[in-house]
Amino acid sequence: MSFLLELDDLKKYYTLTGGLLRRKVGAVKAVDGVSISVRKGETFGLVGESGCGKTTLAKTTLRLINPNSGNILFDVPDEAKERIRTLQREKKGGFELRSLRRQWDLAVFRGRRLREMRRKMQLVYQDPTRSLNPRMLVKDILLEPLAVQNIAKGTAALQRVSEMLQKVGLGERHLYRYPHEFSGGQRQRIAIARALITTPRLVFLDEPTSSVDVSVRAQLLNLFQVLRKDFDLTYVYISHDLSVVECIADRVGVMYLGKIVELAQTPELYARPLHPYSIALFSAIPIPDPTVKRKRVVLSGEVPSPVNPPAGCRFHPRCESSMQVCQTQEPKLVDVGNGHFVACHLFSK
Amino acid sequence: MAEESFLRIKDLDLRFYTYEGVVEALDKVKLSIKDGETLGVVGETGCGKSVTGLSELNLIPPPGKIEGGRILLYKNEKWVNLLRQRDAYLRNVRGNDISMIFQDPKSALNPVYTVRQQIAEAIMHHRLEELCQILLDESKNAIESLKKGGLSDREKAAAEKSVLNKREKRMLERMLEDPSNPIVRIASKIPGLNRFKKRFNNKVTTEVVRMLRDMRIPDPERVADMYPHELSGGMAQRVVIAMALSCNPNLLIADEPTTNLDVTVQLQILTLIKDLKKQYGMTIQYITHDMGVVADMCDRVAVMYAGNVVELAEVMEIFKNPLHPYTRALLECIPRPGTEFKSIEGFVPSLISPPKGCRFNDRCPFAMDKCTRQKPEFVTAKKDHQVLCHLYAGETR
Numbered sequence: 001m002s003f004l005l006e007l008d009d010l011k012k013y014y015t016l017t018g019g020l021l022r023r024k025v026g027a028v029k030a031v032d033g034v035s036i037s038v039r040k041g042e043t044f045g046l047v048g049e050s051g052c053g054k055t056t057l058a059k060t061t062l063r064l065i066n067p068n069s070g071n072i073l074f075d076v077p078d079e080a081k082e083r084i085r086t087l088q089r090e091k092k093g094g095f096e097l098r099s100l101r102r103q104w105d106l107a108v109f110r111g112r113r114l115r116e117m118r119r120k121m122q123l124v125y126q127d128p129t130r131s132l133n134p135r136m137l138v139k140d141i142l143l144e145p146l147a148v149q150n151i152a153k154g155t156a157a158l159q160r161v162s163e164m165l166q167k168v169g170l171g172e173r174h175l176y177r178y179p180h181e182f183s184g185g186q187r188q189r190i191a192i193a194r195a196l197i198t199t200p201r202l203v204f205l206d207e208p209t210s211s212v213d214v215s216v217r218a219q220l221l222n223l224f225q226v227l228r229k230d231f232d233l234t235y236v237y238i239s240h241d242l243s244v245v246e247c248i249a250d251r252v253g254v255m256y257l258g259k260i261v262e263l264a265q266t267p268e269l270y271a272r273p274l275h276p277y278s279i280a281l282f283s284a285i286p287i288p289d290p291t292v293k294r295k296r297v298v299l300s301g302e303v304p305s306p307v308n309p310p311a312g313c314r315f316h317p318r319c320e321s322s323m324q325v326c327q328t329q330e331p332k333l334v335d336v337g338n339g340h341f342v343a344c345h346l347f348s349k
Numbered sequence: 350m351a352e353e354s355f356l357r358i359k360d361l362d363l364r365f366y367t368y369e370g371v372v373e374a375l376d377k378v379k380l381s382i383k384d385g386e387t388l389g390v391v392g393e394t395g396c397g398k399s400v401t402g403l404s405e406l407n408l409i410p411p412p413g414k415i416e417g418g419r420i421l422l423y424k425n426e427k428w429v430n431l432l433r434q435r436d437a438y439l440r441n442v443r444g445n446d447i448s449m450i451f452q453d454p455k456s457a458l459n460p461v462y463t464v465r466q467q468i469a470e471a472i473m474h475h476r477l478e479e480l481c482q483i484l485l486d487e488s489k490n491a492i493e494s495l496k497k498g499g500l501s502d503r504e505k506a507a508a509e510k511s512v513l514n515k516r517e518k519r520m521l522e523r524m525l526e527d528p529s530n531p532i533v534r535i536a537s538k539i540p541g542l543n544r545f546k547k548r549f550n551n552k553v554t555t556e557v558v559r560m561l562r563d564m565r566i567p568d569p570e571r572v573a574d575m576y577p578h579e580l581s582g583g584m585a586q587r588v589v590i591a592m593a594l595s596c597n598p599n600l601l602i603a604d605e606p607t608t609n610l611d612v613t614v615q616l617q618i619l620t621l622i623k624d625l626k627k628q629y630g631m632t633i634q635y636i637t638h639d640m641g642v643v644a645d646m647c648d649r650v651a652v653m654y655a656g657n658v659v660e661l662a663e664v665m666e667i668f669k670n671p672l673h674p675y676t677r678a679l680l681e682c683i684p685r686p687g688t689e690f691k692s693i694e695g696f697v698p699s700l701i702s703p704p705k706g707c708r709f710n711d712r713c714p715f716a717m718d719k720c721t722r723q724k725p726e727f728v729t730a731k732k733d734h735q736v737l738c739h740l741y742a743g744e745t746r
Contacts, residue, residue: 049611214640215393218684219692221684240611240612242612247686247690283616284616286642288641290664292644296616298617
């Protein structure tokens with residue numbers, strides 16, 4: 001099993017400053033030590049409530065935001081990965097580690113190398129109305145990545161643009177229009193075309209269907225499936241719409257307050273969630289069938305502030321089966337078999 | 350059936366006069382809401398769900414205009430057409446009889462007032478007499494129990510506190526008679542004379558805090574003095590619900606109250622609305638686009654498409670036995686694992702020039718010749734199951 005993208009203990013803290021001297025008074029721990037691996041060709045779902053750090057994780061992985069620490073290993077040979085990890089674990093190999101990371105670790109890339117990497121990873125934003133420049137023609141929106149990445153010029157570029165538009169279900173007649181002339185679903189198609197025009201290998205889809213209606217949502221989801229086959233893509237699908245993720249993702253990670261609390265194959269996770277937070281989350285999905293009666297877990301209170309998250313397990317103040325150890329010790333993400341990972345003291349022996 | 354309902358919408362036509370043309374937002378909408386039920390109104394964006402709710406309060410903003418039809422409310426044992434009432438009358442209806450929760454709680458709240466001030470506004474407007482009477486009664490009871498004696502020190506102190514002096518009492522009585530009495534208004538501004546007003550305001554505040562506590566808000570006294578930006582989405586929605594329920598309405602129109610919220614918070618709010626429905630004994634018109642929420646919350650469902658109510662039936666019936674082609678297509682759009690995603694062909698038509706005949710005819714797999722020519726009638730296909738489609742009109746079958 002080859003991994004396309006691996007994140008090792010990725011952290012992103014936003015510093016809070018205050019007072020006259022703008023001193024550091026705290027930090028928003030948006031992403032706090034996330035390690036995930038995305039396989040080649042799969043769709044990895046990332047779910048969680050708003051503010052849990054899903055989008056920050058995506059942006060940090062693309063280096064639109066710089067991480068505080070951690071490795072981002074994208075398409076790295078296994079030997080190099082092993083070497084980096086061994087050196088980091090043993091806390092030695094200053095020069096070798098540095099040169100290895102400079103060669104492979106996206107977290108420390110700069111300048112041209114960073115731009116080259118970005119060509120292989122793209123992001124589709126949540127709201128196409130805001131992510132498309134209203135003053136640019138569709139043609140210019142799609143030509144820009146080609147120019148920036150130095151992929152094609154002139155008529156060749158235009159040729160590519162119209163091919164791409166056809167792939168996403170639009171046509172040449174849409175080239176000379178502005179984004180406001182399109183419906184929400186069509187706008188999202190333009191955003192997808194823009195992401196795919198650099199022929200990336202990994203695409204982050206950040207809630208791509210949250211701003212469209214159910215009938216359009218189905219069209220977009222079908223488009224994603226078709227494009228995945230055509231372009232041989234790997235998706236990271238970020239959403240809080242859990243029923244969509246169930247249908248589209250191969251594996252799903254559940255995030256809570258900047259941490260992955262559970263990660264498993266989709267059918268396994270939806271049928272048998274283990275972490276108390278996942279149980280509550282999945283039981284809260286409204287099922288469109290009035291005959292289904294089930295026990296639903298209503299969580300009390302609200303998500304705590306990520307500025308000073310609770311000590312120990314971050315979920316313990318809201319957890320029904322909270323124990324003494326939960327208040328002091330942070331649970332590790334452990335494998336409970338069958339590729340099912342969970343970070344909870346109930347399951348760590 | 351007609352006797353059970355207390356609000357009926359008959360042939361409601363609503364148009365928006367925009368620069369691009371006349372938008373026929375609602376076209377002969379018929380709907381009746383039964384006492385004590387939860388009626389779900391579902392449909393896609395722009396199908397007229399929200400404006401139906403707004404019309405019931407006669408709150409359609411310009412350039413919208415209600416061009417025909419009636420909205421009948423059963424009030425004081427007679428039917429009143431809300432579209433033909435004066436503003437003063439309607440102000441009384443809004444809040445007291447019909448109340449509304451809006452979609453986005455953050456924009457429904459005024460950012461420059463505290464939660465307490467905003468909820469108090471509704472209470473002061475609608476329940477002034479009731480609160481004055483309570484204050485007067487409390488004073489009377491306190492005097493009586495003080496005369497009787499035999500109270501503990503604590504009770505005695507409390508009773509003495511609620512005794513009104515002569516001047517306060519007279520002012521409250523005046524306020525009870527006519528809230529806009531100039532003497533009352535002037536006196537409430539003069540220090541020393543305005544103690545009655547302070548008592549009244551304290552009463553309102555306790556009422557606000559009681560409402561917030563009913564919404565299961567922890568530490569309601571503190572939340573009451575917060576500004577909307579200090580609240581989280583779920584909390585803000587609770588405040589909006591508190592405001593809507595503060596005057597004990599018979600009908601609550603909930604316009605997508607959980608759309609912007611996370612699923613766990615959504616579940617909290619839905620549970621709250623269900624509990625409050627029992628506690629306050631109200632009827633709910635629940636506007637949403639989420640079929641899952643409908644299945645969970647509603648007793649009956651009205652499906653809307655392009656300004657028409659296309660189907661109206663019990664919730665079980667809608668899910669098990671949908672009749673209208675649009676309802677069927679909508680239910681098929683729900684993603685199910687292991688199957689391909691189904692969508693509805695084509696687009697929602699522009700309501701500036703809606704299709705002739707049935708508005709769904711261009712996307713309907715069962716479209717007949719008749720559908721493009723003639724508007725379908727809202728027919729009763731079965732008991733308690735009405736549908737707007739030629740397929741079920743008597744003569745075609």
